[in-house]
Amino acid sequence: MKVLGFNFIKMHVERQQALAQRLSKNLNIDFTEITKENVDFVKAAAIYNIGFKYSVEYLDASAKKETKMGEVLLEGVLTISLEKEEDKDFSKTYKKKEMNNSLKEALFNFLLKKCTPRAVDIEDQINLPVHLPIPQVNFNWESKK
Numbered sequence: 001m002k003v004l005g006f007n008f009i010k011m012h013v014e015r016q017q018a019l020a021q022r023l024s025k026n027l028n029i030d031f032t033e034i035t036k037e038n039v040d041f042v043k044a045a046a047i048y049n050i051g052f053k054y055s056v057e058y059l060d061a062s063a064k065k066e067t068k069m070g071e072v073l074l075e076g077v078l079t080i081s082l083e084k085e086e087d088k089d090f091s092k093t094y095k096k097k098e099m100n101n102s103l104k105e106a107l108f109n110f111l112l113k114k115c116t117p118r119a120v121d122i123e124d125q126i127n128l129p130v131h132l133p134i135p136q137v138n139f140n141w142e143s144k145k
Contacts, residue, residue: 001086001106004047005079006114012073015126019069020060025131028055029111032075034094046087048094050078050107054115056123056131070128072119078107 033051058070082090089100099107120130 001103002045002081003078003110004081006076006110008074008076008118010073010075011118011122013071013122013126013128015058015070015128016068019058019128020062020067022061023069023129024059024061024066025129026057026059027131028057029053029108029115030055031099031107036091036094037079045081045083046091047079047081048090050080052076052078052107052111054111054119056119058128070126072122072128072131074115074118078111080107 030053031050032053033049035049037047037049039047052075054074054076056072057068060067060069086103090103093099116132120132122128123130
């Protein structure tokens, strides 16, 4: 698999005025649409456009009923090429929005690498807590002997 293109088509962010003290954060990545492209100049590989949705939801963890306190939503299209062997397996299952685990793992890792920094930047701009732990420096540690 080779990634030929990556584009965001929608960025949406929403935040409640007053955030709850305890928030739970849910990260979700979905593939929304998979289409095969007919490209004349590429004969050795199959080209697919894969629509995706990367979302982080902020929920009030202290309430009995989970209330949405904020959301970061990124939608886009990922264009990939598959060799003939990969395409045989993929073409059998993509119409049902299914794919084998090795391809799904590679796509998820690529999307995490591309979308997470953008989501962290957006969260910072509207004062939402970052959805993943940020490394911190601690100078008050004792060396182990």
